[in-house]
Amino acid sequence: AQSVTQLDSHVSVSEGTPVLLRCNYSSSYSPSLFWYVQHPNKGLQLLLKYTSAATLVKGINGFEAEFKKSETSFHLTKPSAHMSDAAEYFCVVSDTGSYIPTFGRGTSLIVHP
Amino acid sequence: NAGVTQTPKFRILKIGQSMTLQCTQDMNHNYMYWYRQDPGMGLKLIYYSVGAGITDKGEVPNGYNVSRSTTEDFPLRLELAAPSQTSVYFCASTTGSTNEKLFFGSGTQLSVL
Numbered sequence: 358a359q360s361v362t363q364l365d366s367h368v369s370v371s372e373g374t375p376v377l378l379r380c381n382y383s384s385s386y387s388p389s390l391f392w393y394v395q396h397p398n399k400g401l402q403l404l405l406k407y408t409s410a411a412t413l414v415k416g417i418n419g420f421e422a423e424f425k426k427s428e429t430s431f432h433l434t435k436p437s438a439h440m441s442d443a444a445e446y447f448c449v450v451s452d453t454g455s456y457i458p459t460f461g462r463g464t465s466l467i468v469h470p
Numbered sequence: 471n472a473g474v475t476q477t478p479k480f481r482i483l484k485i486g487q488s489m490t491l492q493c494t495q496d497m498n499h500n501y502m503y504w505y506r507q508d509p510g511m512g513l514k515l516i517y518y519s520v521g522a523g524i525t526d527k528g529e530v531p532n533g534y535n536v537s538r539s540t541t542e543d544f545p546l547r548l549e550l551a552a553p554s555q556t557s558v559y560f561c562a563s564t565t566g567s568t569n570e571k572l573f574f575g576s577g578t579q580l581s582v583l
Binding site: 366389391393399400401402403406408409447449451456457458460461462463 | 501505510511512513514515518520528560562564566569571572574575576577
C-alpha cells in the first residue's frame with residue numbers, strides 16, 4: 358500500500374531565504390514521486406517528478422527534490438524563496454503498477470517580504 | 471489543445487438539489503479522476519476511470535455517481551446535495567503510466583446551503 362505524509366502543514370520563510378518542504382512516503386514497490394504546486398484559486402501544476410532515474414530531481418522555478426530511499430523521503434527545496442512561491446504544495450506517490458496517485462495533505466508556503 | 475476542461479467554475483446549490491459537474495479532456499487519456507479538496511485535507515479521490523465504460527470508487531464516493539461513455543468525458547453527478555459536499559472539485563486525467571503527471575482542470579467551487 359502507498360501513503361504519503363507531509364510533515365508540516367505550514368512553512369513560513371522570508372524572501373531570499375531557503376525553502377524546505379518535507380515529505381515522507383510509504384510504498385510497497387518502486388514508487389514514482391511528484392510535487393505539485395497550487396497557487397491561490399488556481400489548479401494544480403507539476404513542479405517535478407522522480408521516476409527511478411537520478412535521485413536529485415530539478416523542477417521548474419528553481420525547485421529541486423532528492424529521493425532518499427533509506428529515509429523514505431522526498432523533500433522539496435529551493436535555495437532562495439521568492440514572493441511568487443507563496444502557494445500550497447502537494448507531495449504525491451504512485452506505486453509501480455498503480456494508477457491511483459495518493460496525495461499528501463499539503464503544505465502551505467508563506468513568504469514574508 | 472485545451473487539456474482538461476471543467477464546468478461550471480462556481481455553483482451554489484440548495485440542500486437536496488442535484489447537479490452534474492462536467493469534465494472533458496482532448497488528450498485521448500484513458501485514465502480520469504475526480505477529486506475533492508477541503509482545507510488542510512489535500513485531495514481525496516471520489517471516483518476514477520481507466521477507460522470508456524469502466525469506473526470505480528475512490529476513497530470518498532458516497533453521494534456521488536459517475537459515468538464514462540466516451541474517452542473524452544467523465545461527468546460527476548451529485549444527487550441530493552448535502553452541506554458536507556461543499557468543496558472544490560478537480561477533474562484530472564493521465565495516460566495511465568505511473569510515472570506520468572496528472573493534467574488538472576481548473577476546478578469547480580461548490581457550495582451547498
